[in-house]
Amino acid sequence: MTAPLTPPPPPHEQSSQNAWQPPAAGRVAPAPHDALWHGTYGQDGPGMKTEVRDAAVVTVAVALAGALLGVLWWWLAPHVPLVGDVVDKSWVVYLSDSEGEQAIGVDGTFTLLALGFGVMSALAVFLLRRRGGVPLVVALGVGGLLGSLLAWRVGVWLGPAQDVIAHAKEVGKGVVFSAPLKLGAKGALLAWSLAALVVHLGLMALFGPREPESYPEPGPQDSYGAPLG
Numbered sequence: 079m080t081a082p083l084t085p086p087p088p089p090h091e092q093s094s095q096n097a098w099q100p101p102a103a104g105r106v107a108p109a110p111h112d113a114l115w116h117g118t119y120g121q122d123g124p125g126m127k128t129e130v131r132d133a134a135v136v137t138v139a140v141a142l143a144g145a146l147l148g149v150l151w152w153w154l155a156p157h158v159p160l161v162g163d164v165v166d167k168s169w170v171v172y173l174s175d176s177e178g179e180q181a182i183g184v185d186g187t188f189t190l191l192a193l194g195f196g197v198m199s200a201l202a203v204f205l206l207r208r209r210g211g212v213p214l215v216v217a218l219g220v221g222g223l224l225g226s227l228l229a230w231r232v233g234v235w236l237g238p239a240q241d242v243i244a245h246a247k248e249v250g251k252g253v254v255f256s257a258p259l260k261l262g263a264k265g266a267l268l269a270w271s272l273a274a275l276v277v278h279l280g281l282m283a284l285f286g287p288r289e290p291e292s293y294p295e296p297g298p299q300d301s302y303g304a305p306l307g
Contacts, residue, residue, distance in 0.1 A: 133213035140199050140221025140274075141228060147195050147270075148232025151259070154191070155233070156183040158257035162246025171242045174254045181262060188233075189266040192226055196273025203274075204281045218278055222271035230267065233259050 158181050159174035200218060207214060237259030239245045249255045261267075 129211050129213040132207065133217035136203055136214060136217040137221040137224070140218065141224035143195060143199065144225030144228030144270075145232050147191055147225060147229035149236065150191055151188050151229060151233040152236040155187040155259060156180040157238075158184065158260075159254045160242060160246070160257045161254050162243075162249070162251060164251055169243050169246055171246050181260075184259065185261060185263040185266055188229070188261055189263070189269050192222075192229070192266060192269035193273045195225065196222055196270040197277050199270075200274040200277035200281065204278060204285075209282075209287060215275060215278065218274040219271045222274045223267065226267040226270045230261050233261075 159178070160171050161174045162169055162171050164170075199222065203214060203218060234240075238256045240258045242257065245255055246253075
């Protein structure tokens with residue numbers, strides 16, 4: 079004789095932890111982890127067209143600021159004294175102070191002013207945009223170089239006459255006059271761009287927006303979205 083089989087428990091006595099219950103009417107089942115994505119970090123900046131437009135504006139604004147740099151250079155740079163003389167019925171021009179360092183001071187003044195303009199332009203772009211990007215970095219570099227070239231030409235144009243012989247004849251023999259404004263160290267033309275790039279990158283590293291934290295990839299899931307294992 080065989081023992082009677084024990085009947086299975088009723089369905090209502092099964093553990094609720096193992097039974098899947100469909101969501102009630104009017105409610106939506108919770109989405110899996112990877113579905114909880116609202117697109118907050120989906121956009122990478124304002125768009126390439128906007129960045130290019132902003133970069134063009136920055137380039138023009140920074141370049142035009144070079145006119146102010148040229149005026150300040152002409153105003154603050156030391157004057158190189160020259161003196162004219164007549165030798166064998168020909169005019170010659172000498173340095174009035176052969177041991178003076180005014181020529182070095184002219185280059186140094188331009189370099190220091192360009193560095194200051196680079197810092198100010200980078201700070202202004204950061205405060206107005208609060209973001210980085212390749213177009214803005216290129217705009218600062220190109221705009222700084224164009225601004226330095228404009229400043230150089232404006233300073234030379236505002237300075238003393240370029241024809242020193244004619245100037246010596248005008249003022250007379252033995253009279254000291256100022257030499258034309260000249261930039262001897264052409265590397266100073268890069269000071270603005272380098273300062274702007276370094277300061278802007280530093281500000282972005284310290285105070286710029288941070289990248290969002292990446293979420294871990296979800297594990298294997300069943301057909302209802304519940305994790306397996």
